[in-house]
Amino acid sequence: AQKITQTQPGMFVQEKEAVTLDCTYDTSDQSYGLFWYKQPSSGEMIFLIYQGSYDEQNATEGRYSLNFQKARKSANLVISASQLGDSAMYFCAMREGLGNSGGSNYKLTFGKGTLLTVNP
Amino acid sequence: NAGVTQTPKFRVLKTGQSMTLLCAQDMNHEYMYWYRQDPGMGLRLIHYSVGEGTTAKGEVPDGYNVSRLKKQNFLLGLESAAPSQTSVYFCASSRHGTGHYEQYFGPGTRLTVT
Numbered sequence: 001a002q003k004i005t006q007t008q009p010g011m012f013v014q015e016k017e018a019v020t021l022d023c024t025y026d027t028s029d030q031s032y033g034l035f036w037y038k039q040p041s042s043g044e045m046i047f048l049i050y051q052g053s054y055d056e057q058n059a060t061e062g063r064y065s066l067n068f069q070k071a072r073k074s075a076n077l078v079i080s081a082s083q084l085g086d087s088a089m090y091f092c093a094m095r096e097g098l099g100n101s102g103g104s105n106y107k108l109t110f111g112k113g114t115l116l117t118v119n120p
Numbered sequence: 121n122a123g124v125t126q127t128p129k130f131r132v133l134k135t136g137q138s139m140t141l142l143c144a145q146d147m148n149h150e151y152m153y154w155y156r157q158d159p160g161m162g163l164r165l166i167h168y169s170v171g172e173g174t175t176a177k178g179e180v181p182d183g184y185n186v187s188r189l190k191k192q193n194f195l196l197g198l199e200s201a202a203p204s205q206t207s208v209y210f211c212a213s214s215r216h217g218t219g220h221y222e223q224y225f226g227p228g229t230r231l232t233v234t
Contacts, residue, residue: 044225047223106216107165107168108165108223110155110164111162112160
């Protein structure tokens with residue numbers, strides 16, 4: 001079973017509108033973290049936002065917010081007031097076992113990504 | 121700070137040739153990773169290292185070897201390249217700890233094996 005599922009291969013949004021990119025995850029750990037990365041056409045991976053499993057509030061970073069629903073195991077990225085520069089591939093990723101010692105809990109598992117296109 | 125750098129940026133190999141990809145970071149991070157990115161597959165972890173002199177296998181380690189002789193460098197080797205190893209390779213690094221230490225990525229290396 002996939003640990004990270006992004007069900008939207010592609011999404012379109014009009015400039016200045018809000019858009020939600022879906023991410024569901026699968027883990028039996030109690031302590032884990034969820035990340036969103038942006039990959040523009042230039043190819044670099046840019047960290048956007050993080051949500052810890054024990055964080056009581058949804059994470060926000062500027063125009064990015066994370067709609068974290070722990071019981072449903074979803075961590076959707078919300079981009080408000082979309083800009084043309086937001087057109088990119090977006091990846092959801094998970095880091096499990098945060099409460100464990102050792103090195104294995106630093107790995108990220110990525111979803112397959114959602115290609116967002118912002119139309120003028 | 122340069123962050124995470126990768127050498128080379130592009131490479132074309134013939135089947136059976138060998139090569140080494142170099143990753144360097146100047147953030148004094150303990151942890152380093154190698155991923156490959158294929159169309160429609162997201163990023164998949166090849167190998168990772170939790171410190172100088174230590175390495176471990178990730179999700180797709182076959183056909184690759186790694187070494188971490190210095191804390192700031194992480195090398196990925198292909199001993200006998202195959203067309204299935206045509207991909208974009210990303211190196212990343214992160215601090216250690218239980219916080220939300222994100223991984224910082226290099227710009228990627230585009231490898232084509234013919």
